[in-house]
Amino acid sequence: MTPLLVAQIALTLIVFIALLHSAAGMVWVERRLAAALQQRLGPIRVGWQGLLQPFADVIKLMFKEELRPKAADAWLFALAPIISATCAFAAFAVVPFGGETTLLGWIPEGLRLQVADVNVAILVVFAIASMSVYGIVLAGWSSNSKYALLGGLRSSAQMISYELSYGTALASVLILGNSMSLTEIVNRQAGTWFGIVPRWNVFFLPFGFLAFAIYLIAGIAETNRAPFDFPEAEQELVAGYHTEYSSMSFALFFLAEYVNMVTVSAVATDLFLGGWNGPFAESIGWVWFLLKVGALLFFYVWMRWTLPRYRYDQLMRFGWKVLLPLSVVNLIATAAGVLYFEL
Amino acid sequence: MNALLFYGFGATAVLASLLVIAQKNPIYSVLLLIASFGALSGLYVLLEAPFVAVIQIIVYAGAIMVLFLFVVMLLNAPHEDTEYDERVHPLLRPGPMRFGAALAIAFGIELVWALNRNGGEAGPFAGGAVSSVAAIGRSLFGPYAFPFEVTSVLILVAMIGAVVLARKEEP
Numbered sequence: 001m002t003p004l005l006v007a008q009i010a011l012t013l014i015v016f017i018a019l020l021h022s023a024a025g026m027v028w029v030e031r032r033l034a035a036a037l038q039q040r041l042g043p044i045r046v047g048w049q050g051l052l053q054p055f056a057d058v059i060k061l062m063f064k065e066e067l068r069p070k071a072a073d074a075w076l077f078a079l080a081p082i083i084s085a086t087c088a089f090a091a092f093a094v095v096p097f098g099g100e101t102t103l104l105g106w107i108p109e110g111l112r113l114q115v116a117d118v119n120v121a122i123l124v125v126f127a128i129a130s131m132s133v134y135g136i137v138l139a140g141w142s143s144n145s146k147y148a149l150l151g152g153l154r155s156s157a158q159m160i161s162y163e164l165s166y167g168t169a170l171a172s173v174l175i176l177g178n179s180m181s182l183t184e185i186v187n188r189q190a191g192t193w194f195g196i197v198p199r200w201n202v203f204f205l206p207f208g209f210l211a212f213a214i215y216l217i218a219g220i221a222e223t224n225r226a227p228f229d230f231p232e233a234e235q236e237l238v239a240g241y242h243t244e245y246s247s248m249s250f251a252l253f254f255l256a257e258y259v260n261m262v263t264v265s266a267v268a269t270d271l272f273l274g275g276w277n278g279p280f281a282e283s284i285g286w287v288w289f290l291l292k293v294g295a296l297l298f299f300y301v302w303m304r305w306t307l308p309r310y311r312y313d314q315l316m317r318f319g320w321k322v323l324l325p326l327s328v329v330n331l332i333a334t335a336a337g338v339l340y341f342e343l
Numbered sequence: 344m345n346a347l348l349f350y351g352f353g354a355t356a357v358l359a360s361l362l363v364i365a366q367k368n369p370i371y372s373v374l375l376l377i378a379s380f381g382a383l384s385g386l387y388v389l390l391e392a393p394f395v396a397v398i399q400i401i402v403y404a405g406a407i408m409v410l411f412l413f414v415v416m417l418l419n420a421p422h423e424d425t426e427y428d429e430r431v432h433p434l435l436r437p438g439p440m441r442f443g444a445a446l447a448i449a450f451g452i453e454l455v456w457a458l459n460r461n462g463g464e465a466g467p468f469a470g471g472a473v474s475s476v477a478a479i480g481r482s483l484f485g486p487y488a489f490p491f492e493v494t495s496v497l498i499l500v501a502m503i504g505a506v507v508l509a510r511k512e513e514p
Contacts, residue, residue, distance in 0.1 A: 076370070120476065123397040130405030134377070137409070141370070141416050160409065180476060 012115050019092055023258035024054035030301050037305045064247040069144055072244065076142035081245065081252035084135030088259035091128040094121040095266045096183045098276045098286035113276075113286060114183065121182040122170050125267055129166070129222060133159050135256070136224075136241050143244040151240025154312065155224060161319040162221035162228075165214055168327035172211040172334040173271045176201050182267075186275030200274035207334040212272040214327045216299075219264040221319070223257060226304040228315060265296035349389055356382035369415045373408060380404045394476050 028043070028051060035042025043050035068077055098113030118124050133156050140152015177185035191199045201208040221228040237243070242253045269275060269292040276285030310318070359379035366372045380403045387396035483491050 073370075076374075118393060120393050120397050123394070123401065127397050127400040127405060130401055130409075133405075133409055134374075134412070137412060137416070138374075156409065156413070160406075 011113070015092065015115055016089065019089060019259050019262065020255070022262050023255050024058070026258045026261065026297060026301075027054045027057070027254075029297070030304075033298070033301045034305045037302075058251065061247055061251045066247040066249065067244075069244050071144040073142040073144070076138050077244075078249070080135050080139035080142060081249040081256075082135075083138065084132060084256040085252045085259075087128050087132035087135060088256040088263065091125050091263045092259070092266065094118045094124045094182065095263065095270060096121075096186065096275070097266065097270075097289045112183070117183065118181070120180045122174060122180050122185075122271075125263075126163075126167055126170060130163060132256070132260070135253075139245070139253070140241040143241075145244050147238045148241050148243045151237045151243065154237075155241055158221055158224070158228065158315065158319075161316060162218040162323070165319065165323040165327045166218035166222060168324070168331050169211045169215040169218060170271070172207060172327075172331050173201055173215075175331075175334050175338050176204060176208060176211075177271075182270045182275075186270050186277065189274040190277050198274055198277065200272060200277070202272040207330055207337055208272065210326070210330045211334070212268070214323060214330065215268055215272065216296075217323060219268065220300070220303065221315075223260045223264055225257075225261065225300060227307040227309050229304075229309060261297060261300055262293065265293045265300070268296055269293050345389060349386065352382045352385040352389070355379070356386070370412070373412050373415055376411075377404050377408050380408070394479065 031053070032042045032050065043053040046052040046056045068074065093115040094117075096112065096114035096117075136155045136159075137152045140148045140150075140155070143149070173185065174180060177188050179185055179188070185201075189198070189200050193199055193203070197203050202212045203209070242250055245253060266289075269289060273292045273296075275292075276289040278285070278288035356379050359375045359382065363372045363375045363379065366375065380399060384396040384399040384404075387393070387399060
């Protein structure tokens, strides 16, 4: 085995484990931040500042009984959380999080900080996002419970509606970056305008910023987070599509939701916030990347605990009558702008 | 390695497609069809056409099959009711089934003919040259611009037709 291969395998494992722990970390961050926003303390008992709380939760979930409704479809009921979790992890495989590195000269060729280098990475992210609908729909249907079914249907309707705006926002970036490879899009964002403003796509006013806003809103809807968390609107649907799930299969849905958040933020960082570009990007590029992803994740949590949930018809009207036309106009304007200024 | 992957994906595609029609539960049929599409997109990747592979997933597995799944789920048809005696040979059964069997035979003959047309010789595959995003875009909006636009108008007409048919008459 060449050192490059060893490094590649190690990298894949590290990314997998880091994603698992990012989900656990996000649970802690979310609970502490929510508490702070509501002037409470939140979990502080288990470990320092409650840092071990997520692990205590996982251990508790592991020892819970695995229940399945009698009328449920056994195969699909078991398959649904697996699809959800697999899709959540798979999408991160094509996301680059740093430039090339030689690990202090240990390997002769440069190692890209990315699990798989695909030249149509943007489309892969989009394809996997569209596959993750199945996990939720099947969970809703196979549970054979009205709350779960309604939650699953709502969720898929919401995801299909917002996927269009999501895809159109991605297409605007594709035009700005002149490539479908995330690595190349990030590399194009290196450097500054007028010496001060970084050449990030989000600062490419107004198109880049508009695309960023559309991407973030559609991303929140895609990951079923508040204020668009209709699939699990507690007051109406108990817990939505995962009402009938318990123990670790419930934990898999939970994991998928948080990993999806991380992936959407990481993709947004690569597409709009310049990825790992920043001062000393050659050596500590991945630190910049993590900081930017962290800022976006904070934004996610902040949104959830600040805004109330929309009404379902408002959500649909907003998606189809405001967001979609806006994103299409933005796409055409971006194309026209790029052609006119020959960027 | 490539040959192994080819046989793996090929076997999955064939097996899943066969199980689609062997299933009694339509939901399983839909899911097996998705699996078959996934295996096909794996084959596209082996042909160095990642763009086609991903589009296959987005359009067929991601968009069209979700629609299928919705219809099957909302009609709530857990089992297909067979009106025919299962012991009778398919070709001897009445009506639509005989027609389907005839179509299948015609398709089989066509497939054999198409595969043998070039004397069964496999030419060199152009790979990345014809399947890159830029190449596909150029040929879609270059030599094939007219058929492409006509197809889009056709789809638009179908869409408007569906809306008109589905709309309730105003009282």
